[in-house]
Amino acid sequence: MRRTLGRLAVHLVLALAAGTVLFPVYYAVVGAFMTPADLATYPPALIPHHLTTANFGAAARSVPLLRQYLNSAVVAGVITAAQLLTSILAAYALVFLPLRRPAAVFGIFLATLMVPWEAVIIPNYLTISGWGLGNTYFGLVLPFLASGFGTFMLRQSFRQFPAELRDAARIDGAGHWRFLWRILVPLNKPSLAAIAVYVFLSAWNQYFWPLIITRTAQMQTLQIGLSSLRVADSAAPGLILAGVLLSLLPTLALVVFGQRFIVRGLTAGAVR
Amino acid sequence: MPRPPSTTAPAARLGERALAWAFLLPSLAVFAVFLGYPLYRTFYLSAHANDLFGAPSRYVGLRHYTDLLGSAEFGRTLATTALFVLLTVVPGVIGALLLVLLLESRIRGVRVLRSAFALPFAFSVASAAVVFGVFYNPATGVLNGLLSHLGSGPVPWLTDRHHALLSVALATIWLNLGYNVLVLSAGIGSIAPEITEAARLDGASGWRLARSVTVPLLGPHLFFLVVVSTINALQSFGQINILTQGGPDGATRTLVYSVYEKAFAYGSSDFGAASAQAVVLLVVVLACTAVQFGLVERRVHYS
Numbered sequence A: 001m002r003r004t005l006g007r008l009a010v011h012l013v014l015a016l017a018a019g020t021v022l023f024p025v026y027y028a029v030v031g032a033f034m035t036p037a038d039l040a041t042y043p044p045a046l047i048p049h050h051l052t053t054a055n056f057g058a059a060a061r062s063v064p065l066l067r068q069y070l071n072s073a074v075v076a077g078v079i080t081a082a083q084l085l086t087s088i089l090a091a092y093a094l095v096f097l098p099l100r101r102p103a104a105v106f107g108i109f110l111a112t113l114m115v116p117w118e119a120v121i122i123p124n125y126l127t128i129s130g131w132g133l134g135n136t137y138f139g140l141v142l143p144f145l146a147s148g149f150g151t152f153m154l155r156q157s158f159r160q161f162p163a164e165l166r167d168a169a170r171i172d173g174a175g176h177w178r179f180l181w182r183i184l185v186p187l188n189k190p191s192l193a194a195i196a197v198y199v200f201l202s203a204w205n206q207y208f209w210p211l212i213i214t215r216t217a218q219m220q221t222l223q224i225g226l227s228s229l230r231v232a233d234s235a236a237p238g239l240i241l242a243g244v245l246l247s248l249l250p251t252l253a254l255v256v257f258g259q260r261f262i263v264r265g266l267t268a269g270a271v272r
Numbered sequence B: 001m002p003r004p005p006s007t008t009a010p011a012a013r014l015g016e017r018a019l020a021w022a023f024l025l026p027s028l029a030v031f032a033v034f035l036g037y038p039l040y041r042t043f044y045l046s047a048h049a050n051d052l053f054g055a056p057s058r059y060v061g062l063r064h065y066t067d068l069l070g071s072a073e074f075g076r077t078l079a080t081t082a083l084f085v086l087l088t089v090v091p092g093v094i095g096a097l098l099l100v101l102l103l104e105s106r107i108r109g110v111r112v113l114r115s116a117f118a119l120p121f122a123f124s125v126a127s128a129a130v131v132f133g134v135f136y137n138p139a140t141g142v143l144n145g146l147l148s149h150l151g152s153g154p155v156p157w158l159t160d161r162h163h164a165l166l167s168v169a170l171a172t173i174w175l176n177l178g179y180n181v182l183v184l185s186a187g188i189g190s191i192a193p194e195i196t197e198a199a200r201l202d203g204a205s206g207w208r209l210a211r212s213v214t215v216p217l218l219g220p221h222l223f224f225l226v227v228v229s230t231i232n233a234l235q236s237f238g239q240i241n242i243l244t245q246g247g248p249d250g251a252t253r254t255l256v257y258s259v260y261e262k263a264f265a266y267g268s269s270d271f272g273a274a275s276a277q278a279v280v281l282l283v284v285v286l287a288c289t290a291v292q293f294g295l296v297e298r299r300v301h302y303s
Helices: A002-031 A036-040 A054-062 A065-096 A102-112 A117-130 A137-144 A148-159 A163-171 A176-187 A189-204 A208-213 A222-232 A237-257 A259-264 A266-270 B010-046 B063-070 B072-104 B110-117 B125-136 B142-149 B164-189 B193-201 B206-217 B219-234 B238-243 B255-263 B271-297
Strands: B048-050 B056-059
Touching (some): A002 A237, A002 B110, A002 B164, A036 A237, A054 A065, A065 A102, A065 A137, A065 A148, A065 A176, A065 A189, A065 A237, A065 B010, A102 A148, A102 B010, A117 B010, A117 B255, A137 B010, A189 A237, A189 A259, A222 A237, A222 B238, A237 A259, A259 B164, B010 B271, B048 B271, B063 B271, B072 B206, B072 B255, B110 B164, B125 B142, B125 B164, B125 B238, B164 B219, B206 B219, B219 B271, B238 B255, B255 B271
């Protein structure tokens, strides 16, 4: 009897916690389809009486959401591809190529993980503006083309690569370049996927840098567009939630379908 | 893994060294231009006065720092930052711990629930802040609506200096919950099942099992999470900028936000004073990282 009561209590607490934690997700999804009338009732309706898609059009008229969607996709896509490439090359050099002081070189990569980006944002702003790249795609992506995190993760998994396979490839006449792209990279897909998921999420979700480096709505990313929706239409929550839902589509997909990759990079990824 | 002795000829070896540097160059170049140089430059700017457009004009030594030491406003900024860290890290870690412990009880649907708790991870700081902004709306927000159902008056979530920091912290806790749950779930997953089984056979269950077996074994993960959450909280910017802009009356002006205000907000380009604050931020974050490396990484074997 006590056991059943205990289990019931656990169920109840978990259900309550799940309700609380998931409510913002629910509200972002459902609110995006609610009519202004439903959203403006006091107290607000939690379950819509009518569903509408008008919020999406209205949000896109208020802020160039489609263009900003494209901006975010380009920026996050380029950053992800570039970080994968630079990390693969760097990790390869650290593991498979002769270096005089490998520990010292690796130390540089580790050190980059410890610098809080906000502490160097002013000179970076001055550099990018000084090059005339403010408010451009280049300005948005250039500082993020390499990654201590990606190199760190790939070095870990390259080091576990069986030496026999490496030797076999060498005996077959595969040089470094062919060994890297034909054998090593295909066999390390899970690690690469984990890095790609992390890098894409953090690039897609960036806020501080795009805020200061862009000036026009046409060049802003979706995240900045969301905050301008809030300023422009604070009386129309439906528009804001529609914008939020659009911005969430790729990241929700990654979190739901890529969770095992996320868990892989969990503790390493935290040291940004 | 020791490198096998090379059998290649010296000439080929030279080529390999060149290749190594060619492979490292793209990464090192990005780090040099966008981390190394700006690190030096932040110190440089912090020791210079600047004109109205932010260009450094003359050397002032430590003056920006002594100004900060004597400034009551900066003292308040530091206190707000510390309070914000406390308000987000403690409930964020404890809440996540309780959730994963409850998820350990063998009930149906736990896997689905664990994935569900990770969903906030998909939210960016901007999307979470904007959604909470809708919740906090004094007239149409869900929270005040709920309170009025319960017979309580409306709460000025973001417009009152005594509530604003708490409200921003609440949004932050929610935003980080997904990550915290994932980390602690991974931690529990790494505990050898024999240990918990043995404890169960000894009659431990429920809270007793959690308190004397699971939580102590989670120690390193909890510690890691506390450090990482602290560093994250110190760097929080988006939610403050979107929800309160540091207000009302400076009640949510944290260190990072203060750097932003001095350097970029309202047409301000006071890069010298802002850089001095950025150096303070750098020192605080590096101190947290040092604590982490000193206490945890010693036990984690990287090579």
